[in-house]
Amino acid sequence: MLGLDPVGLLLLLVCTALSLLAAAGVKGTFARYAQVRSRNGVTGAQVAAAILRAHNIGDVSIEPVAGHLTDHYDPSTKTLRLSDSVYHSDSVAAVGVAAHEVGHAIQHAERYAPLQFRSAWVPIAGIGSNVGLTLVVLGLIISAGSHSTPVLAWIGLVLFAATTVFTLVTLPVEFDASRRALVTLGQSRVLTEDELAGARKVLTAAALTYVAAAATSLMYLAYWLMRILDAQRRD
Ligand SMILES: [Zn+2]
Numbered sequence: 001m002l003g004l005d006p007v008g009l010l011l012l013l014v015c016t017a018l019s020l021l022a023a024a025g026v027k028g029t030f031a032r033y034a035q036v037r038s039r040n041g042v043t044g045a046q047v048a049a050a051i052l053r054a055h056n057i058g059d060v061s062i063e064p065v066a067g068h069l070t071d072h073y074d075p076s077t078k079t080l081r082l083s084d085s086v087y088h089s090d091s092v093a094a095v096g097v098a099a100h101e102v103g104h105a106i107q108h109a110e111r112y113a114p115l116q117f118r119s120a121w122v123p124i125a126g127i128g129s130n131v132g133l134t135l136v137v138l139g140l141i142i143s144a145g146s147h148s149t150p151v152l153a154w155i156g157l158v159l160f161a162a163t164t165v166f167t168l169v170t171l172p173v174e175f176d177a178s179r180r181a182l183v184t185l186g187q188s189r190v191l192t193e194d195e196l197a198g199a200r201k202v203l204t205a206a207a208l209t210y211v212a213a214a215a216t217s218l219m220y221l222a223y224w225l226m227r228i229l230d231a232q233r234r235d
Contacts, residue, residue, distance in 0.1 A: 011223050015216040022205075022212040029205035030069065033093035033198045034085055040190055044086035044098030051102045051184055052080075060105045064088075071097050073104035075119055080105055092191065096199030099185050100206070103177030114172040125166035132160030136224050140231050153228050157221070164221045167214040174210045178203040 042050070048062050065071070065081035073080050080101050086094040107115040135156025143150035182200055185191045191199055 007226075008223060011219055015219060018212045018216060019209070022209040026069065026202075026205040026209055029202050030085075030093045030097075033096070033202050034089065034091045036092045036195070036198055037090055038092050038095055038191055038195050041090050042095070042190065043088055043090050044082050044094035045088070047095050047185075047190055048080055048082065048098040048102045050188075050190075051099060052105065054184075054188070055106055055109065057105060057109050060109075062087075071101050073101050073108070075104075075108045075115075078105070078108070092195045092198040093202045095185065095191060095195075096181065096202045097206075099181035099190075099199075100177050100203055102184075103180040104173070106180060107173065107177060112173075112176065114169055114176070118166065118169045118173050121162070121166050121169065125163045128159035128162035128166075132156050132163060133220075133224070136160065136228070140227065143231065150228055150231055153224075153231070157224055157228060160224065161221055164214075164217040167210070167217045170210050171207075171214055174207050178207060 045062055045064075052058075052060055052062075060073075060078045060080055062080045062082065064087040065083055067083055068085060070083045071081065071086050082098055082101065085091075086097045104115070106112075133156065136153045137156075139150045139153025139156055142152060178200075181203065182196060185199060186196050
């Protein structure tokens with residue numbers, strides 16, 4: 001009774017396809033513009049340092065991190081970690097990604113509200129992603145045919161909704177970091193017009209992975225809400 005119904009199966013396929021497409025998109029676009037060296041010749045790490053200086057941010061350190069597309073800003077230690085293909089590279093892709101990560105450091109320094117909300121929400125979303133769907137499924141099994149409101153399933157759904165909120169608030173944070181990056185790179189003439197277009201493609205592809213994650217979370221939330229309401233109607 002709790003096996004995957006046709007709607008659930010379709011949802012699983014659509015969401016898997018969405019996230020695979022988005023991941024392939026960012027990998028492909030990054031690989032393409034990692035081959036294009038910027039005329040300025042500055043590396044990702046150098047660009048990051050220069051933008052931080054220009055914003056009078058002196059307490060953020062920049063260090064290399066292992067892996068591919070593992071670049072991130074860690075607000076808890078104020079550290080900008082750039083992967084090898086960004087830190088040491090002067091490609092259009094590297095410069096774009098480095099500037100995007102600095103965008104997060106600037107958001108942090110400016111107490112940008114969506115970033116602050118997102119950081120505060122991390123522990124809540126963490127609980128929801130671990131136990132949310134488990135409680136929904138467990139709650140539906142327990143209450144099946146018992147003529148009672150599936151309370152446990154509802155609690156699970158609320159917890160799962162917390163992870164959906166997290167994926168949604170991630171969107172303005174990511175879009176804003178990319179917007180800041182492209183404005184800074186354009187104004188400072190670190191990249192030329194056509195190089196800037198390449199960097200924009202890389203950052204847009206990266207943003208689409210977050211859009212796919214948010215869409216997936218929203219669709220699952222709607223799906224399990226329907227399943228719970230359906231179970232209540234049958235009782
Ligand atoms: Zn980001």
